[in-house]
Amino acid sequence: MQSVATIALPRIIQGGMGVSVSNWRLARTVSMLGQLGVVSGTAMDTVLVRRLQDGDPGGLVRRALAAFPVQRWVKPVLERYFQPEGRRDQPYKRLPMPSRLGDTASQIMHVLGGYIEVFLAKEGHSGLVGINLLTKLQLPTLGTLYGAMLAGVDYVLMGAGIPREIPEVLDKLSAGETASLKIDVTGWTGSEAPRLHFDPREVLGGAQTLKRPHFLPIIASNSLATLLARKVTGSIQGFVIEGPTAGGHNAPPRGAPVFDERGQPVYGERDVVDLEQIKALGLPFWLAGGTGSPEALQEALAQGAAGIQVGTLFAYSQESGFEAELKRRVLEQAAQGAVKVFTDPKASPTGFPFKVAEVEGTLSQPEVYQRRVRVCDLGYLREAYQTPEGKIGFRCASEPIEQYLAKGGELANTEGRKCLCNALLAAVGMGQLQKNGDLERPLITSGDDLERIGRFVRRFGLEYSARDVVAYLLGATAQSQLEAQPAMVHG
Incomplete structure (x- = not known):
C-alpha cells in the first residue's frame, strides 16, 4: 500500500458529474485554485465527435488532438466528424455501438476522448486533475483510463459499482502492459467470466511507461472500503465516502427495499458509514x-477527513457544462426555494437509484417522458447477456420494449426506465435530433443540496463562478489568496 505521506491532499474535490457537466473548463478552474478539479469520463468518445460536429469553436478539440502522440488515429476522426460550419440543424453522426468485446476502433475513440478532456484541463498550469468514471460502464473503462493517463491525469475516481480490478489495471497501463477487466454478463454459463483486454502497444506502436495516477474509489459501506483496501491487487490511495444525498447514481439501501410516500428508497442506519x-x-x-x-x-476535518467532495455547487457554476439557459432556469427556481430533487428508483437502466431534479420541460415530468419515442442509439448503459447460442449480446431496459423482450429481457424491468445516455447529453447542449424529428429532452441529476442552494445563489447571483464556490467553502481567510491569483482565461 502506497504511503499517504507522498500524496498531495486537497481540501476540496470537485465532483465528476454527469456527461460533460464536469468538463475541462470547470476542472481546470478548480485545479488552478489549488484544489482537485475532476473531469467526467462518461461518454467522452461521443462528446468528442459532437464537439467536432458543432464546429469546435476556438479550435480547442483540434489543438488537443494535434498533441496526441499517434496522429494516424486522429486523421480519420477529423475527416469524418469535423464540420467547420457546424451541423446546421442536422442530426449528429453517431459512433457505432460496440457489438462485441475488444472492438479496437471503439477503444481508440475512448482513448482520444479521455486524452482530450484531461489535456485541456491540465493545459497551462501545474495543478492536480482527476477523472471520474462509472464502474458499471465497463466497455469504455480501459480506453478512457489510458487516454487520461497519456495526458498525465493525477487521480482516478470510480463509483457506481465495485472497482476492485482498477488498481491493478492502473499498474499495468502505467507499465505499458496489457490490462484486462472482467465483464459482467447476465446468465453467463462459461467456466470463466469474459474479459476485455487492452494493449497500450496497439495504440502507441510500442511500449511506454506512464505516471500511475492515484486511485480513490467512491464507496458507501465499510465492507467495500475494507475489501478495496486489503484484498485487491495493486494499491489505492484513499476513499471518497458518498452518502445517499449525493447526485447521480446512489448505492441502493441495504436490506429489504422500503419506499417513502413519494416512491423514493428509504435509507437507514445500515447505510451510514462508520468513520x-x-x-x-x-x-x-x-x-x-x-x-x-x-x-x-x-x-469533515474534525471527523478526521482530508476534506470534502462537492458536486452541486460546482455543477451550476458558469464553468460547468450544463446548457446555459437550463442552468439559469434551475438556479432561478432554487433561489425561490421551488426546486425539488427526486431519488428515482427506476430511471436508470442499471437498477441503481438515480437523483433527478424536477424541472419543467425535462424528462423528470411524466408527460414529457411519456411523449418520448424509445430509442437506444448510444448504448453506454446496456447490459451484457448470454444469448441462447452462448454468445454475448447487449440489451437495455430503456430501449424499445419489443426489442428488449426479444433479447430475453423482462417487461417489469422497462417500467419507468429513462434513456440517461441521450438525456444527459441533451442537458449539456448536445441533444440528438432523432429520425422522427424529435429533439432529445434533457434530464438533470443533482444532489439534495440543490434544494438548499437558494441562499448561496442569492448571495453570489445566478452567474457565479467556481472561484466563488472555492472561496465560500474555504472561508474568508482564503478569499484574499484567491483574489491574488490570476483570472482564468478560457479559449
Missing part, C-alpha cells in the same frame, strides 16, 4: 453528499 472503521484502514478519505458548505468542510 472510525475507515480511519482504522490508515488511508485518507473525503466526505461527499450534502457537504457543500464551509460548516460541512470544518465538520
Whole structure:
C-alpha cells in the first residue's frame, strides 16, 4: 500500500458529474485554485465527435488532438466528424455501438476522448486533475483510463459499482502492459467470466511507461472500503465516502427495499458509514453528499477527513457544462426555494437509484417522458447477456420494449426506465435530433443540496463562478489568496 505521506491532499474535490457537466473548463478552474478539479469520463468518445460536429469553436478539440502522440488515429476522426460550419440543424453522426468485446476502433475513440478532456484541463498550469468514471460502464473503462493517463491525469475516481480490478489495471497501463477487466454478463454459463483486454502497444506502436495516477474509489459501506483496501491487487490511495444525498447514481439501501410516500428508497442506519472503521484502514478519505458548505468542510476535518467532495455547487457554476439557459432556469427556481430533487428508483437502466431534479420541460415530468419515442442509439448503459447460442449480446431496459423482450429481457424491468445516455447529453447542449424529428429532452441529476442552494445563489447571483464556490467553502481567510491569483482565461 502506497504511503499517504507522498500524496498531495486537497481540501476540496470537485465532483465528476454527469456527461460533460464536469468538463475541462470547470476542472481546470478548480485545479488552478489549488484544489482537485475532476473531469467526467462518461461518454467522452461521443462528446468528442459532437464537439467536432458543432464546429469546435476556438479550435480547442483540434489543438488537443494535434498533441496526441499517434496522429494516424486522429486523421480519420477529423475527416469524418469535423464540420467547420457546424451541423446546421442536422442530426449528429453517431459512433457505432460496440457489438462485441475488444472492438479496437471503439477503444481508440475512448482513448482520444479521455486524452482530450484531461489535456485541456491540465493545459497551462501545474495543478492536480482527476477523472471520474462509472464502474458499471465497463466497455469504455480501459480506453478512457489510458487516454487520461497519456495526458498525465493525477487521480482516478470510480463509483457506481465495485472497482476492485482498477488498481491493478492502473499498474499495468502505467507499465505499458496489457490490462484486462472482467465483464459482467447476465446468465453467463462459461467456466470463466469474459474479459476485455487492452494493449497500450496497439495504440502507441510500442511500449511506454506512464505516471500511475492515484486511485480513490467512491464507496458507501465499510465492507467495500475494507475489501478495496486489503484484498485487491495493486494499491489505492484513499476513499471518497458518498452518502445517499449525493447526485447521480446512489448505492441502493441495504436490506429489504422500503419506499417513502413519494416512491423514493428509504435509507437507514445500515447505510451510514462508520468513520472510525475507515480511519482504522490508515488511508485518507473525503466526505461527499450534502457537504457543500464551509460548516460541512470544518465538520469533515474534525471527523478526521482530508476534506470534502462537492458536486452541486460546482455543477451550476458558469464553468460547468450544463446548457446555459437550463442552468439559469434551475438556479432561478432554487433561489425561490421551488426546486425539488427526486431519488428515482427506476430511471436508470442499471437498477441503481438515480437523483433527478424536477424541472419543467425535462424528462423528470411524466408527460414529457411519456411523449418520448424509445430509442437506444448510444448504448453506454446496456447490459451484457448470454444469448441462447452462448454468445454475448447487449440489451437495455430503456430501449424499445419489443426489442428488449426479444433479447430475453423482462417487461417489469422497462417500467419507468429513462434513456440517461441521450438525456444527459441533451442537458449539456448536445441533444440528438432523432429520425422522427424529435429533439432529445434533457434530464438533470443533482444532489439534495440543490434544494438548499437558494441562499448561496442569492448571495453570489445566478452567474457565479467556481472561484466563488472555492472561496465560500474555504472561508474568508482564503478569499484574499484567491483574489491574488490570476483570472482564468478560457479559449
